[in-house]
């Protein structure tokens with residue numbers, strides 16, 4: 001009933017717009033979306049795409065080694081809390097292990113830092129503001 005698989009950049013648009021850009025006038029496409037080393041994952045529940053996440057090869061100067069950045073993480077509101085976010089990160093960790101990546105990091109919205117903490121991410125540095133979105137923390141997990 002649930003399937004996690006790679007999706008193409010265009011498949012992320014609808015959920016990015018509905019969940020991450022609702023009332024927020026910022027682009028929903030990322031400049032790295034179509035790069036060869038970027039990948040996108042989707043969770044399908046009852047054959048419908050409900051959770052998305054994008055993984056971009058991008059370095060944070062505070063960390064050493066191979067790194068990927070998680071962006072565009074979102075689950076449709078009606079199916080939150082069912083473990084789909086967790087499943088997508090677990091799948092990404094498997095893929096990143098195979099690529100010998102050392103760290104996965106993200107700019108986490110303050111209100112969802114507990115979600116990331118449950119998935120073994122830790123905060124790095126001070127809270128900071130992202131214009132039009134709100135307070136964030138850098139967070140990372142060792143792969």
Ligand SMILES: CC(C)(COP(=O)(O)OP(=O)(O)OC[C@H]1O[C@@H](n2cnc3c(N)ncnc32)[C@H](O)[C@@H]1OP(=O)(O)O)[C@@H](O)C(=O)NCCC(=O)NCCS
Nearest residue numbers: 073074075080081082083084085086108109112114115118
């Ligand atoms: C954050 C988000 C992606 C979580 O997706 P989800 O599919 O509901 O997550 P899961 O069901 O896999 O949750 C995994 C665990 O984190 C917890 N969790 C999920 N969202 C949480 C939140 N906002 N605050 C605290 N804990 C949260 C769940 O209760 C669950 O805990 P459990 O393992 O003890 O049961 C989803 O709430 C969302 O799309 N939010 C709006 C967009 C957003 O903020 N994206 C992240 C931008 S950085």
